[in-house]
Amino acid sequence: MSFVKMRDLRVAFDGTQVLHGIDLDVAKGEAVGLVGESGCGKSVTWLAALGLLPGKARVTGSVTLEGQELCGASRAALERVRGGRIAMIFQDPSSSLNPVVRVGRQITEALRIHRALEGDTARNEAIRLMDMVGIPDARGRFNTYPHEFSGGQCQRLMIAMALAGEPDLLIADEPTTALDATIQAQILDLLGTVRDETGMAMVFISHDLGAVSHICERICVMYAGRIVEEGPVQLLFDDPHHPYTRGLFDAIPRLDGGRGRLVPIHGTVPDPKNLPQGCTFSPRCPRATGFCRDNLPLLNPQPDGRQLSCIHPVPVYGQRPQVLDCRGSAAA
């Protein structure tokens, strides 16, 4: 059974729709990647689900956590979920930590709120968590301030703090983007280890397809506020069907590739205030026809286990693309 279930989640800021109906399930213990370019709504999806968007955002649809509705839930109910059931870490760890509070106290605060630990019990548990995320000399550094830690270590502290509530799901929003290459590798490794040890589910939000593939079993590719392709990592990497997914792979130079010319995706991401008619990717899509420009494809299950929203998918040898039903552009 799904741990988190989203149905037709929509978000609008000041009347501009940025999320156009997301359906997404996360099972217990599963790692799901959300991939897409800036502005595609990958972070907004989870900020909306946890009620973390500013007041001007209008959120509709349904997000349930083991049957409990979160969308429009009371602040008290959400606060029991946030940190305790679902924890979130962000791109910039140093701005997520309070600069004037000692790190040990920031972690014990989370332990007090979510697990009612006090005094020495809390202190020892905090030190254990700091140890677990790989802070050297955790006991000695318990009483230091965030500025005494490097960026990678601050991200480790954020992970320790997120683990303090023993959540069932960790949302990691671009957790390695701001870090150096060798530190990125360390944090990815840590996230993998933490998952193995705690068995918690994870949602990994990133524009880095490589990083996502290291952590996740399943990937959702998002474009302009919609999921356009979803499926197991291997399936999507070996054989992407949506022209956008394919385009993302072609646009990234490969470390094991040569110096061949890159294949960019033409044009730019559309302005949410001014989305194109029909399939929102059609103006940039090399395979688009007039039909694509008039009709919005739905995200439909495919025989091989993926979901795809495309009328003219990238052809696969020996397999005919399935004909998809469409709704008129007026419904968009």
Added chain:
Amino acid sequence: MTALLEAADLVRVYEVQRGLLAKPAFVRAVDGVSLAVSAGETLGIVGESGSGKSTLGRVLLGIDPAAGGQVLFSGKPMPARGTPEWRKLRAQMQLVFQDPLAALDRRLPIAEQIGEPLIIHGLVAKADVKDRVSELMAAVGLRRDQAERYPHELSGGQRQRVVIARALATEPKLLVCDEPVSALDVSIQAQVVNLLRDLQDRHGLAMVFISHDLKVVRNIADRVAVMYLGRIVEEASSEDIFVKPLHPYTQALVSSVPVPGRRLKSRIILQGEPPNPAKRPSGCAFHPRCPMAQPPCRTSIPALRTLESKRAAACLLLDRSEVPLVT
């Protein structure tokens, strides 16, 4: 062929004030770097934050003064910063920054910004500026009707094109690009990388491409220099660096890049963090994190030595052939 740009033993020292009354500390951000770039060639410079790669770019152009060493451009020493000769020479070497929005003036339409270097350096008659700007805009793939737009009306990729068009206005021989695609989305990155490569083919530009993104450097650079704490630790052809890295740091760096579709196995994961440049470790600066460090690494600083044809590395272990390095 003689190199267009040659740097020998460059040093750049920053003074860091620690506390109100403490004595200032000195940080050698660039510490004895020598390199050469020929016309039509791209030299990639990679390294982590604090490795001195951006500082090196600025010292190469003379924007930051060097505390030691020498830069030769077309075989002649670089004139002192701020002198009329230096300004004149700067027309032949241009810098492209990471953040195009910060590099552009928000209050000027882009055509005016692209035309500015033409007027400053007096390269074309006033009446011809407009035509030349149109030419430049076409060369970087901007539409004619975008000429009167302001930077905020353009997307990130288009802004970077404006910065590149402006850099090309003076027909430079050398382009120093400091993280030119790092702030762009992947689909746009490829557009800008292709653009830089086309421009290089067309004009025979020499390029110094500074980036922390190894995948992009792999694609665009002919040769790559790897920096660690202000020094070049390895330099070789792009092929050699990425397929057969010799220095333990390069090996770790190359293996740290997540490759799509491959899981986290058999990667070299370094312990610890890059050291603080103000507290440089003794001996080889990499030894505290190096999985292969030997006792001598703590005391002697390895020199960048030529090992085989056209590649060099700075590692004591490579000096002693009996130690197996490539596994």
